[in-house]
Amino acid sequence: xxxxxxxxxxxxxxxxxxxxxxxxxxxxxxxxxxxxxxxxxxxxxxxxxxxxxxxxxxxxxxxxxxxxxxxxxxxxxxxxxxxxxxxxxxxxxxxxxxxxxxxxxxxxxxxxxxxxxxxxxxxxxxxxxxxxxxxxxxxxxxxxxxxxxxxxxxxxxxxxxxxxxxxxxxxxxxxxxxxxxxxxxxxxxxxxxxxxxxxxxxxxxxxxxxxxxxxxxxxxxxxxxxxxxxxxxxxxxxxxxxxxxxxxxxxxxxxxxxxxxxxxxxxxxxxxxxxxxxxxxxxxxxxxxxxxxxxxxxxxxxxxxxxxxxxxxxxxxxxxxxxxxxxx
Amino acid sequence: xxxxxxxxxxxxxxxxxxxxxxxxxxxxxxxxxxxxxxxxxxxxxxxxxxxxxxxxxxxxxxxxxxxxxxxxxxxxxxxxxxxxxxxxxxxxxxxxxxxxxxxxxxxxxxxxxxxxxxxxxxxxxxxxxxxxxxxxxxxxxxxxxxxxxxxxxxxxxxxxxxxxxxxxxxxxxxxxxxxxxxxxxxxxxxxxxxxxxxxxxxxxxxxxxxxxxxxxxxxxxxxxxxxxxxxxxxxxxxxxxxxxxxxxxxxxxxxxxxxxxxxxxxxxxxxxxxxxxxxxxxxxxxxxxxxxxxxxxxxxxxxxxxxxxxxxxxxxxxx
Amino acid sequence: xxxxxxxxxxxxxxxxxxxxxxxxxxxxxxxxxxxxxxxxxxxxxxxxxxxxxxxxxxxxxxxxxxxxxxxxxxxxxxxxxxxxxxxxxxxxxxxxxxxxxxxxxxxxxxxxxxxxxxxxxxxxxxxxxxxxxxxxxxxxxxxxxxxxxxxxxxxxxxxxxxxxxxxxxxxxxxxxxxxxxxxxxxxxxxxxxxxxxxxxxxxxxxxxxxxxxxxxxxxxxxxxxxxxxxxxxxxxxxxxxxxxxxxxxxxxxxxxxxxxxxxxxxxxxxxxxxxxxxxxxxxxxxxxxxxxxxxxxxxxxxxxxxxx
Numbered sequence: 001x002x003x004x005x006x007x008x009x010x011x012x013x014x015x016x017x018x019x020x021x022x023x024x025x026x027x028x029x030x031x032x033x034x035x036x037x038x039x040x041x042x043x044x045x046x047x048x049x050x051x052x053x054x055x056x057x058x059x060x061x062x063x064x065x066x067x068x069x070x071x072x073x074x075x076x077x078x079x080x081x082x083x084x085x086x087x088x089x090x091x092x093x094x095x096x097x098x099x100x101x102x103x104x105x106x107x108x109x110x111x112x113x114x115x116x117x118x119x120x121x122x123x124x125x126x127x128x129x130x131x132x133x134x135x136x137x138x139x140x141x142x143x144x145x146x147x148x149x150x151x152x153x154x155x156x157x158x159x160x161x162x163x164x165x166x167x168x169x170x171x172x173x174x175x176x177x178x179x180x181x182x183x184x185x186x187x188x189x190x191x192x193x194x195x196x197x198x199x200x201x202x203x204x205x206x207x208x209x210x211x212x213x214x215x216x217x218x219x220x221x222x223x224x225x226x227x228x229x230x231x232x233x234x235x236x237x238x239x240x241x242x243x244x245x246x247x248x249x250x251x252x253x254x255x256x257x258x259x260x261x262x263x264x265x266x267x268x269x270x271x272x273x274x275x276x277x278x279x280x281x282x283x284x285x286x287x288x289x290x291x292x293x294x295x296x297x298x299x300x301x302x303x304x305x306x307x308x309x310x311x312x313x314x315x316x317x318x319x320x321x322x323x324x325x326x327x328x
Numbered sequence: 329x330x331x332x333x334x335x336x337x338x339x340x341x342x343x344x345x346x347x348x349x350x351x352x353x354x355x356x357x358x359x360x361x362x363x364x365x366x367x368x369x370x371x372x373x374x375x376x377x378x379x380x381x382x383x384x385x386x387x388x389x390x391x392x393x394x395x396x397x398x399x400x401x402x403x404x405x406x407x408x409x410x411x412x413x414x415x416x417x418x419x420x421x422x423x424x425x426x427x428x429x430x431x432x433x434x435x436x437x438x439x440x441x442x443x444x445x446x447x448x449x450x451x452x453x454x455x456x457x458x459x460x461x462x463x464x465x466x467x468x469x470x471x472x473x474x475x476x477x478x479x480x481x482x483x484x485x486x487x488x489x490x491x492x493x494x495x496x497x498x499x500x501x502x503x504x505x506x507x508x509x510x511x512x513x514x515x516x517x518x519x520x521x522x523x524x525x526x527x528x529x530x531x532x533x534x535x536x537x538x539x540x541x542x543x544x545x546x547x548x549x550x551x552x553x554x555x556x557x558x559x560x561x562x563x564x565x566x567x568x569x570x571x572x573x574x575x576x577x578x579x580x581x582x583x584x585x586x587x588x589x590x591x592x593x594x595x596x597x598x599x600x601x602x603x604x605x606x607x608x609x610x611x612x613x614x615x616x617x618x619x620x621x622x623x624x625x626x627x628x629x630x631x632x633x634x635x636x637x638x639x640x641x642x643x644x645x646x647x
Numbered sequence: 648x649x650x651x652x653x654x655x656x657x658x659x660x661x662x663x664x665x666x667x668x669x670x671x672x673x674x675x676x677x678x679x680x681x682x683x684x685x686x687x688x689x690x691x692x693x694x695x696x697x698x699x700x701x702x703x704x705x706x707x708x709x710x711x712x713x714x715x716x717x718x719x720x721x722x723x724x725x726x727x728x729x730x731x732x733x734x735x736x737x738x739x740x741x742x743x744x745x746x747x748x749x750x751x752x753x754x755x756x757x758x759x760x761x762x763x764x765x766x767x768x769x770x771x772x773x774x775x776x777x778x779x780x781x782x783x784x785x786x787x788x789x790x791x792x793x794x795x796x797x798x799x800x801x802x803x804x805x806x807x808x809x810x811x812x813x814x815x816x817x818x819x820x821x822x823x824x825x826x827x828x829x830x831x832x833x834x835x836x837x838x839x840x841x842x843x844x845x846x847x848x849x850x851x852x853x854x855x856x857x858x859x860x861x862x863x864x865x866x867x868x869x870x871x872x873x874x875x876x877x878x879x880x881x882x883x884x885x886x887x888x889x890x891x892x893x894x895x896x897x898x899x900x901x902x903x904x905x906x907x908x909x910x911x912x913x914x915x916x917x918x919x920x921x922x923x924x925x926x927x928x929x930x931x932x933x934x935x936x937x938x939x940x941x942x943x944x945x946x947x948x949x950x951x952x953x954x955x
Contacts, residue, residue: 056857058853058856058857086859087859087860087861088859089859090856090857090858090859091857091858091859091860092859095857095858096854096857098850098853098854098857100850103849103850103851104850104851104853104854105851105854106851106854106855106869106873107851107873107947107948107949108872108873108946108947108948109868109869109872117858117860118858118859118860121858121859121860122859151948151949151952153948153949153952154952164854167854167858483661483665484665486662486665487662487665487666487668487669488669490662490663490665490666490929490932490933491666491669491670491925491928491929491932492887492888492890492891492928492929492932493891494888494891494892494894494895495890495891495894495925495928495929496669496925498894498909498913498921498925499670499673499674499921499922499925500673502677502913502921503673503674503676503677503918504676504677505678575788579790582790582792583790583792583895586790586792586895587894587895587898587910587913588914589913599790599792602790602792602793602796605796606796606899609796609799609800609804610804613800613804616793616796616797616800617797617800619793620789620790620793620794620796620797623790623793624785624788624789624790624793625788627787627788627789627790628784628785628788631784631787631788632784635784
């Protein structure tokens with residue numbers, strides 16, 4: 001078994017707002033093995049970004065608060081490290097690519113400077129070496145190094161995301177967290193950026209946690225997939241298993257809502273209902289109000305992890321034998 | 329953000345240069361009406377609910393109401409007449425008879441402050457009303473019709489904005505004379521551009537919204553669209569600015585009176601009272617001190633209320 | 648950029664023309680006969696009439712205004728009715744004192760306002776934040792002429808540390824500068840705080856933190872420059888307020904500037920001086936705002952790009 005680079009256990013994150021306490025992440029278990037790309041998949045509001053920010057200790061507080069759990073990186077719990085130690089990891093060992101390239105770069109600093117900054121900080125390079133490094137990173141992401149003196153507003157969204165990637169990889173991190181890196185981009189640009197990330201990840205042998213709501217992206221890039229619903233992981237498996245043999249009713253629902261080119265489908269089967277109100281999450285299994293298979297017990301009991309073998313695990317009463325399952 | 333306390337800040341993205349208008353929307357819009365307010369029923373109930381939760385704003389409101397109450401019932405509350413002089417008791421320090429002492433003509437300072445509330449509040453509210461009516465109309469026309477009309481109006485506003493407002497007020501009053509009416513007009517005129525710009529900005533942002541399109545599509549006329557649809561939705565920034573503006577107007581009026589251009593004796597006006605205490609500063613500190621405190625308390629309360637209103641009307645701006 | 652500056656300088660012309668028109672109109676309709684004022688109430692009618700004709704006071708409004716503009720462009724703002732000296736000279740002699748006072752006021756405001764505002768924002772909801780916001784609100788609520796008197800009462804009358812009037816040394820400057828700068832300091836403090844709070848919520852600040860930068864670097868390098876954009880605007884606008892406030896502050900501290908000259912002129916109905924003073928201060932204000940807009944472009948590359 002490969003080394004576990006990142007291991008999240010029982011993570012619970014809350015936001016305290018005027019309208020009540022929002023539990024964004026609850027009892028979350030997730031791990032990333034060295035060299036792997038793990039996809040974290042879920043709808044908007046499922047807590048994916050909060051999970052990512054928790055790893056970086058960047059959950060905005062207030063209103064956010066990491067209530068309990070642990071995030072082990074190389075066997076050390078990041079949640080119990082001092083902030084100055086965390087700062088040595090941020091941008092160096094673990095770095096992050098953000099969702100919106102239009103707002104994630106500082107408008108009043110040149111892109112070259114924004115890349116150099118991290119290199120100077122973590123690798124102790126002098127100005128000249130940092131500049132060379134920034135130029136090299138720009139070239140790697142397909143931006144002419146001469147443009148390092150330009151400001152973010154002089155680039156398109158796709159180019160800015162390339163800058164974001166260059167910035168994130170500049171210190172050769174062990175783990176790259178990419179929070180919906182292509183969502184804000186045009187479809188044609190999406191593919192290019194994704195391809196670039198895939199290539200550079202291999203070149204830098206960086207492990208990656210890729211947050212997305214797009215199963216197509218997952219199929220293309222990921223080794224492992226974690227399906228997230230209302231703050232918790234409901235199913236975890238390798239890509240092949242998950243795509244060929246999804247077990248959780250929610251995962252099945254997600255696949256049911258994708259139009260297939262191979263089969264003739266007369267209508268899509270979207271999951272009925274909406275994401276639950278985060279201030280008033282359902283009791284028991286959080287998916288039960290929308291679950292076609294739900295039984296009485298799902299309303300009260302929180303499902304436990306069931307291991308289905310080969311690293312495939314699922315949180316559902318069906319596989320605990322408490323509710324009748326699918327006929328297969 | 330922006331913004332604060334007085335018109336000077338409110339209009340900060342709207343100042344005479346044209347640059348700020350061209351900033352991208354992720355900059356710092358000071359006061360645009362909250363879109364979520366626009367369609368919701370009972371929006372004022374919601375505003376009141378939010379305002380009520382803000383303790384400093386409620387304190388401000390309470391003090392403002394108290395001052396208004398004092399102004400209305402001055403005759404009943406004041407221990408003495410504001411005009412009766414007692415030349416035997418000139419510039420006396422505070423005592424049991426005269427809680428805040430007497431002024432240079434032996435008049436009771438407390439009573440004059442109480443009656444002075446009347447003058448200051450009147451000047452403040454009426455001057456701001458003048459600014460809002462004239463500035464608001466100009467801003468509405470400029471914002472709604474745009475084009476050449478907008479250009480002409482805003483260039484005139486640029487001219488007025490180039491003259492610091494207290495100077496404009498001084499120029500007007502020094503030409504046409506002091507007195508309460510002239511002070512109101514002078515102060516009112518000097519703040520016209522502030523409201524013109526605010527109203528124009530909110531008109532522009534609102535008129536592009538879909539419900540205005542919808543109203544136009546069903547054949548509503550310009551006048552009806554302005555009065556029924558746009559105006560209610562641009563009230564929020566006007567109310568906030570107006571509240572802060574009353575404070576500024578009171579300060580300006582007091583300043584005019586202080587240099588002898590404003591409200592003339594024997595009308596008790598806080599700025600004029602201060603002025604009369606000026607040459608007594610070494611012998612009778614209280615003559616200048618208390619009217620100043622009265623001004624400060626009033627302005628302070630109006631600012632608290634205005635800040636609270638801003639947060640309540642536009643929750644997005646609240647941190 | 649140079650073209651932009653030139654264009655903005657060019658735009659000053661119509662604005663100043665407009666300002667002149669407004670001020671001239673106000674003064675034109677002022678009751679009272681300047682000729683009579685110059686010669687005194689008891690001067691013979693014929694003499695007054697002769698002077699009126701000589702000064703062109705009987706000409707129609709457009710002619711008088713045209714003459715005023717024509718002369719003003721060449722630096723001739725007429726003569727004081729009281730001293731008979733050219734208004735330009737009177738203003739010229741007093742202007743440095745006013746600029747000195749306004750600049751000192753801005754300095755006080757910036758030096759106090761920006762650091763306190765940043766500290767407040769980074770310690771939002773702390774006791775420091777609450778205290779500085781409370782004090783700032785008191786600062787904007789105080790009439791500055793009253794504040795000046797209270798400072799004289801405390802520092803001159805009671806403690807005797809600073810002179811209550813006069814001009815020339817730093818000791819003379821301190822109280823007037825504090826008086827005129829306090830409310831601006833308070834406004835800049837509030838503005839800096841809210842602007843910083845707005846900026847630190849932005850995504851690029853999160854990006855900066857995600858790089859592992861220290862909080863000091865995040866604030867000073869990444870947040871401050873963005874937050875400064877609206878603050879600089881306010882400083883420019885406040886300069887106008889300071890110039891206006893100079894009228895009151897100067898008369899309290901007997902500061903020999905344009906403001907006090909104007910107050911004296913108003914008392915003596917010396918309208919050419921009042922008119923010239925308003926024009927001079929408006930021009931100063933406009934030039935300062937032009938400077939602010941240019942400064943703006945240096946802070947924000949997006950704006951600079953628009954005017955390349």
